[in-house]
Amino acid sequence: MYDFRLIYTYLRHCAWCIRFVILTYIITSTAYAGVYKWVDDQGNIHFSDSHPEASSADQGFETVKPNKPHSRLPQVKVAYPKAYNKNIPASPLAVTPLKAELPDAQYGEISVGTQWAGYQCDKKVGKLVWKVGNTYLADESALKMIQNTLTKNNYKVADNLETRFMLISKLKKIIVDTCDNYDEGTSKSDVYLKIEWSVFDSLYRKKQISIDTDGASYASSYGNTNQNTSQAILSAIQVSFDNFLSDQRVADSVAINIKLLDTPNKFELIKIPLRYPEEQLTFKQRSAIIKKTAATIRNVSGHGSGVLISSQGHILTNAHVISEGNQFLVFLNNEEYVAQLLRKDVKRDVALLQTTTAPDIQATVISQTLPDVGDTIYVVGSPLSESLKYTVTSGIISAQRERKGLSYYQTDTVIHPGNSGGPVYNKQGELIAISVSGLISAAGTSMGINYLIPVNDALATLGIIQGTAPEKTATQTTNEEGQAKSAFGFKTTHITKQKNTLSTGSFSQKPTEPGASTNTANSANNFRTNEDKAFDLYQSALNAKANREFQRAIHLLQQALDAATIKQKQVIFDELHIDTPYAYAQYLIQQRDIDEVNTIINRMKQYVSQTRNRIANLKKIEQLETTLQHLSSAEQANMKANLTPVKIYIIETYLTTGQAPQNLQEMKTFFMTNFRSDITSKFKVSNYERQGRSIRIIFEDYSENKTTLSFTLPSQ
Numbered sequence: 001m002y003d004f005r006l007i008y009t010y011l012r013h014c015a016w017c018i019r020f021v022i023l024t025y026i027i028t029s030t031a032y033a034g035v036y037k038w039v040d041d042q043g044n045i046h047f048s049d050s051h052p053e054a055s056s057a058d059q060g061f062e063t064v065k066p067n068k069p070h071s072r073l074p075q076v077k078v079a080y081p082k083a084y085n086k087n088i089p090a091s092p093l094a095v096t097p098l099k100a101e102l103p104d105a106q107y108g109e110i111s112v113g114t115q116w117a118g119y120q121c122d123k124k125v126g127k128l129v130w131k132v133g134n135t136y137l138a139d140e141s142a143l144k145m146i147q148n149t150l151t152k153n154n155y156k157v158a159d160n161l162e163t164r165f166m167l168i169s170k171l172k173k174i175i176v177d178t179c180d181n182y183d184e185g186t187s188k189s190d191v192y193l194k195i196e197w198s199v200f201d202s203l204y205r206k207k208q209i210s211i212d213t214d215g216a217s218y219a220s221s222y223g224n225t226n227q228n229t230s231q232a233i234l235s236a237i238q239v240s241f242d243n244f245l246s247d248q249r250v251a252d253s254v255a256i257n258i259k260l261l262d263t264p265n266k267f268e269l270i271k272i273p274l275r276y277p278e279e280q281l282t283f284k285q286r287s288a289i290i291k292k293t294a295a296t297i298r299n300v301s302g303h304g305s306g307v308l309i310s311s312q313g314h315i316l317t318n319a320h321v322i323s324e325g326n327q328f329l330v331f332l333n334n335e336e337y338v339a340q341l342l343r344k345d346v347k348r349d350v351a352l353l354q355t356t357t358a359p360d361i362q363a364t365v366i367s368q369t370l371p372d373v374g375d376t377i378y379v380v381g382s383p384l385s386e387s388l389k390y391t392v393t394s395g396i397i398s399a400q401r402e403r404k405g406l407s408y409y410q411t412d413t414v415i416h417p418g419n420s421g422g423p424v425y426n427k428q429g430e431l432i433a434i435s436v437s438g439l440i441s442a443a444g445t446s447m448g449i450n451y452l453i454p455v456n457d458a459l460a461t462l463g464i465i466q467g468t469a470p471e472k473t474a475t476q477t478t479n480e481e482g483q484a485k486s487a488f489g490f491k492t493t494h495i496t497k498q499k500n501t502l503s504t505g506s507f508s509q510k511p512t513e514p515g516a517s518t519n520t521a522n523s524a525n526n527f528r529t530n531e532d533k534a535f536d537l538y539q540s541a542l543n544a545k546a547n548r549e550f551q552r553a554i555h556l557l558q559q560a561l562d563a564a565t566i567k568q569k570q571v572i573f574d575e576l577h578i579d580t581p582y583a584y585a586q587y588l589i590q591q592r593d594i595d596e597v598n599t600i601i602n603r604m605k606q607y608v609s610q611t612r613n614r615i616a617n618l619k620k621i622e623q624l625e626t627t628l629q630h631l632s633s634a635e636q637a638n639m640k641a642n643l644t645p646v647k648i649y650i651i652e653t654y655l656t657t658g659q660a661p662q663n664l665q666e667m668k669t670f671f672m673t674n675f676r677s678d679i680t681s682k683f684k685v686s687n688y689e690r691q692g693r694s695i696r697i698i699f700e701d702y703s704e705n706k707t708t709l710s711f712t713l714p715s716q
Contacts, residue, residue: 073192076216081245084154086255087552092158094166101170113176121179170196189232192216197244199253202300203329208253215240271467272310275363286429293364296382296389298329305381305422313355317421319344348461367430379413381422409452534564550584577607639707664688
């Protein structure tokens with residue numbers, strides 16, 4: 001028996017193994033003869049003694065098992081993953097690295113498996129050991145494998161971890177054995193593992209589901225021992241994940257039916273019924289409503305503060321509080337609400353949210369006068385922790401400042417992280433500003449120099465103006481049933497009268513020719529039933545479209561076509577190929593899924609070209625294309641605004657030192673070393689040209705949008 005710690009030293013040179021074997025805590029077992037490995041029509045990997053017949057495949061799983069009779073490794077059923085097939089679009093799922101969470105992790109060295117040798121792999125040579133180190137299995141191959149499996153099965157994979165739902169995996173048990181057959185010159189590896197898979201809701205801070213599944217890969221032979229082990233572990237993870245994805249609860253956990261609000265476009269003013277003071281009161285007299293309108297806003301990674309400015313659920317806060325998210329959990333008056341982003345401005349650091357259900361709370365009162373230096377103010381928010389919501393601190397307006405062309409109030413009021421976006425009131429209890437930032441000591445305490453955004457600036461930046469609450473009138477067609485009947489040319493009572501007439505004819509009349517009358521009644525019954533069925537399906541599709549369930553709407557419209565009369569079919573065709581895609585494209589524009597919008601536009605054009613020329617349909621296509629153009633222009637303007645500091649800094653550096661980047665490589669280095677990560681993480685330099693003092697820089701964001709900065713260096 002030789003010391004198999006030498007194997008640990010050898011395995012260190014394999015990058016994949018150090019992540020998936022040496023960095024994991026592993027239990028021992030034995031390696032045995034081969035098991036047949038095959039790939040189905042969908043590209044999924046399976047293991048069995050032989051290729052399964054069609055009848056066994058219909059059972060939904062195969063069994064992976066070692067061939068050697070005295071094996072201690074368990075048999076593993078391999079289930080087929082189920083594709084996501086809900087009517088509600090799947091919420092994006094972020095995949096996190098697999099983390100090892102095994103017994104005896106705290107004890108320096110533990111066994112990592114057994115090394116076997118011999119013609120029958122029956123000679124136990126020694127054990128592999130593991131030393132305490134990184135517990136994450138962060139290999140790119142495993143992450144991509146899981147992401148690809150999700151995508152292939154109609155799940156939506158998030159681009160980063162800043163999303164509501166996260167797939168968290170923990171390795172609970174693993175057995176890895178290897179066998180080197182020196183006579184044949186072959187190496188084989190066996191792996192069994194158990195993984196806990198969880199879908200975690202970052203907004204509600206709880207697990208939606210948690211499921212343990214087994215995985216295995218037996219007698220894998222890919223070359224040397226290191227390659228065998230790494231590939232066998234990857235295959236076993238795939239089996240475990242397939243078993244997890246075969247559970248219907250996975251689809252249920254990300255099928256969250258949330259009412260989506262209409263988001264105003266960038267150039268549209270937002271009319272909100274704002275409240276202004278009608279009588280002179282004090283902060284204390286308004287304290288009850290102030291407490292009710294103070295909002296705590298939870299995002300996927302933390303929390304901030306905000307304030308309710310309308311009874312319709314509009315909430316004012318900072319842009320940095322919401323980060324890159326679009327769904328939030330808001331706590332108002334000890335009740336929780338789901339809120340969506342309507343608009344934000346990163347430069348001014350303000351954002352407007354709206355709750356999906358209107359809270360039964362009167363909005364805060366907004367001041368119509370500006371504060372003076374020395375005025376007493378009150379800051380309300382949730383500093384440091386959500387449990388500290390409704391915290392009130394007081395101070396004065398210390399100064400009025402201008403920073404980078406933007407106005408601020410400076411205050412000595414104590415403000416901590418978590419206060420961001422919270423309301424600031426004057427002595428009359430009227431909203432004058434929202435908190436934004438402050439100087440914090442190394443110990444984490446406020447240094448008495450904090451900044452506030454004037455509320456009037458925030459409203460103006462977001463395009464918010466005084467408006468009235470929308471009221472439904474009798475002439476407005478807001479009812480989906482009315483829309484369906486109008487589209488089909490029915491009057492409001494058309495269906496009801498038809499059904500009553502049919503009922504009378506079926507049960508009261510006594511015809512002299514029973515056979516003929518019965519056939520006539522049945523014929524009318526079939527016709528009217530089909531007509532009613534088409535109408536009901538069409539109406540259900542309109543309801544689905546209104547609830548943003550676009551795939552379900554399309555499915556219902558396709559069903560309605562089968563039952564529709566010739567007259568009805570043209571209406572359904574237009575809804576299927578124009579109106580529902582148009583609504584879906586508008587929603588996708590809000591989500592910035594521009595590629596899919598272009599695909600929808602092309603399909604709409606193809607439909608219109610194959611039918612009679614419909615001006616209204618062509619106008620809808622033109623509206624979508626115009627919106628995309630405006631969106632592109634806005635993105636360009638936003639990119640230029642964010643990158644203007646680069647231009648200014650290059651000019652300042654040139655005036656100070658006489659130096660400026662000479663080529664693309666120097667510009668990339670200059671950009672990465674002189675600017676904050678919030679800029680360098682969003683943009684990259686794709687081209688740089690300099691001729692004398694003329695400079696042209698092309699920047700690109702990670703959505704492949706480009707913008708150009710062209711300027712001339714001043715003469716020294």
